[in-house]
Amino acid sequence: MDQAVNWLVENQEAILLFAGKFVIALAIVVGGFVLSGILTKSMKKRLDKSKIDNAVVSFMAGIIRTIIIIASLLMALSHVGVQTTSFIAILGAAGLAVGLALQGSLSNFASGVLIMIYRPFKSGDYVDAGGIAGTVERIELFITVLKTPDNKIVMVPNSRITGNEITNFSQEPIRRVDMVIGVSYDADLKKTKEVLMEVISSDERMLQDPAPRVSVNALNDSSVDFIVRPWVKSEDYWPMYWDSMERIKNALDANGIGIPYPQMDVHLHHPEGQVSELRIANPEKLEQK
Known part of the structure; x- marks a missing residue:
């Protein structure tokens, strides 16, 4: 007992110095917890106003809280004289190993956070x-x-x-329906344009603003191609497309406007100088055979 008392008397200054460092270290830890709580609450309020997904908000707040607590613990240990260099090295090595092992998962996670923040x-x-x-x-x-x-x-x-x-495809309230209709070179282009415009204009799903467009787009090998571009609400895109294609085919047939097959003209030269002409319809199918 006397030895313990003597030891306390002899080391009184060192004990008081260590106690003071311990109190300060404890204050650092407590302050770290308090600061992490304040920062995470503030961050949650700011992120909630930006309408970021709650899962991302909670996860990011947890990361910030963990980083602050670990930093305060390392600061507290360093203040009482514990060498924290080895701890930092171990944490760094562990983080690197985990990062390499979970490289793909971390990439998916970072991408998920970006998707939830920017909300494409x-x-x-x-x-x-x-x-x-x-x-x-x-x-x-x-x-x-x-x-x-x-x-x-x-x-x-x-x-x-x-x-x-x-x-x-859903972000904008309206979409343009793009259709390409090929007709025969013998067709009356003005009449064809009127027929195509009449077909799409008779559909109540078509919007008047922006205005629809029907124009000659290309002169192909075996057809004159028209672009037909009405505007509709986004949810009406495919119903309008499918119905219009059927109605356009029926309207062209009713007005005697042909939709040609791919074809090529072959000229045969005979030794006598005569020239014969052979027209091959749908040469793609002929090549397949």
Whole structure:
């Protein structure tokens, strides 16, 4: 007992110095927890106002909180005299190893965060993302789930989506229907244009503003191609397209306007100098045979 008392008396200054450092270290840790709580709450409020997905907000807030707490613990240990260099080296090596092992997953995660922050699409949109076309079912941190028109569920890695072009067909309220109609060179172009315009104008789904357009687009080998471009609401795009194609075919037939097959003219030269002409319809099918 006397030895313990003597030791305390002899080391009184060192004990008081260590106690002071310990109190300061404890204050650093407590301050780190308090600061992390304040910063995460503030960040959540700011991100909530920007309408970022709640999963991303919570995850980012958790990362910030963890970083602040780890930093405060390292500062506290360093203040009481513990060498933290080895701890930092271990954490760095562990982080590098985990990063290399989960390189693909981390890439998908980072892409998922970007998708949720910038929101190029949302649930319910019809998109072409990562080469897959479908309706967005849900957006997760690592994958985006799409439902294709034939009712298949496709889980697309987020890195594949952000690494390619994203086409959102649902973001704008209206779309232009693009159709190309080929008619015979013998057809009356003015009459053909009137027939095509009448077909699309009679459909109540067509919008008057922007105005529709029917024009000659190309003079191909065996046909004169018209572009037919009415504007419709986005949800009416495919119904308008399919119905218009059928009605255009019937209207052209009713007005005697032909839709030609691909064809080529072959001229045969005989030794006597006579020239014979042979017309081959649909040469693609002839080559296949």
